[in-house]
Amino acid sequence: MKFKEFKYERPDYDQVKGQLDTLQNELKECSDVNSFMEIFDKINQIRSHVQTMASLSSTRYSINTADEFYEKENDYWDEISPMYASTNSDLYKIILNHKLRNELEGRIPSAFFKLAECAIKSFDEKIISDMQEENKLISRQAKLYAGAKIDFEGKIYNLSSIGVKTTDKDRKTRESAIQAKMKWFEENEEEIDEIFDQMVKVRTTMAHKLGYSSFTELGYLRMSRLDYNADMVANYRKQVLNFIVPAAKELYDEQRERLGYKELRYFDEKIEFLSGNPKPKGTTEELIQAANKMYHELSKETGEFFDVMVEQELFDLESKPNKQGGGYCTDFPDYKVPFIFSNFNGTSGDVDVLTHEAGHAFQSYMSQKTITIPECMFPTMESAEIHSMSMEFFAHPWMPYFFKEETDKYYYLHVADAMKFVPYGVLVDHFQHEIYANPNCTKDERKKMWRDLEKKYLPHKDYAGCDMLEKGCWWYQQGHIFQSPFYYI
Ligand SMILES: [Zn+2]
Structure with missing residues (x-):
């Protein structure tokens, strides 16, 4: 069956909840591991179906945010998904505290128990309305960005399609293309700042309600980090500063020489060869x-x-x-x-x-x-x-x-990019640690925070001539910062 034929139908929450409650009660009372696994399997089929519908709805909506039907469905899932998180949390508690726990560990992968513990620590009924609020903000940001119209050389681009122009082999074209893109961000600066500010506030509120001192701890739990913590990541950042930032600097110097420019400006960063970056051949x-x-x-x-x-x-x-x-x-x-x-x-x-x-x-x-x-x-x-x-x-x-x-040009670009990415990825991560450690920062302080960290991890940056970038707005372009905090690293 083709994707377009996959049938979407909004699950009836009360009905699903009723089924899950019945099965979860049976699970609680169960004293035989084989019957436990049978009931657990039925629960998983129901949960998988709900996940399939949620995923179909969000995929179809992301393909066309102007589709009215899926826009309504997307709003619905923004509201209802925390309720499903609640039913999952009930299930986790039953399994973690079950009298058959020892036997279950022989049948269910150990990762499940660790993930369940993580999920319980990151959820409580009292944050449901905040989770709904956060979902709405995420959808609002995604819709704003998806609707971007960038007028360039008489053609309309969006934030993705302008990419080919920002890496054009003509220097002037690149500069104008990036400026056109940043102009869109400037026109929407107030709204982006407002959305992000509300995101930071609602995330911090959730963390406080759950008893954490800042969102960072909750963010790590939501990323289901089982093997490392914020201290280890801080140490990693130090190593990146000591070893990778200098190595990346060599790559940027090499790039500048190869291109024959006196200075590597912000619109030159993504171009590796004067003859142009390698392009895929074909439709x-x-x-x-x-x-x-x-x-x-x-x-x-x-x-x-x-x-x-x-x-x-x-x-x-x-x-x-x-x-x-x-x-x-x-x-x-x-x-x-x-x-x-x-x-x-x-x-x-x-x-x-x-x-x-x-x-x-x-x-x-x-x-x-x-x-x-x-x-x-x-x-x-x-x-x-x-x-x-x-x-x-x-x-x-x-x-x-x-x-x-x-x-050959692709090989070079791909490997050099992998190296150059690391300081950037760490910067995005470090920025978010600062943001959530200081949730009451003003919008301008956040930008300064970004620019200061950028100077540390990406010292080659030369934003002369672009006020938006110079004042610290590069991060507007990084979707994870809005949608999935602490995603990098
Ligand atoms: Zn990936």
């Missing part, structure tokens, strides 16, 4: 065909996986008006398949989607074949990127299929 259809060939040659499993993706049309790759920004991979457990969302814009990033997001999708596809407990399907945020980043590098030998005569 979206042709790139998918190249990926298909690659995945068949890579392994039997990846070949089978990619056939399913193509046959069931589990992609929405091209950038278009009213589509949300960024890229992601999600899954539909009822159908046991993943889905890839992205915004192709004609840069090498398009190929990275076919390796990176497909890496996530391959993990999801393989996991869904055998794993039935929803919590255990996803490798947690700590290890999720291992699958995607590895796939980017596994795919290297097949890059000539995508870049033809520009393959």
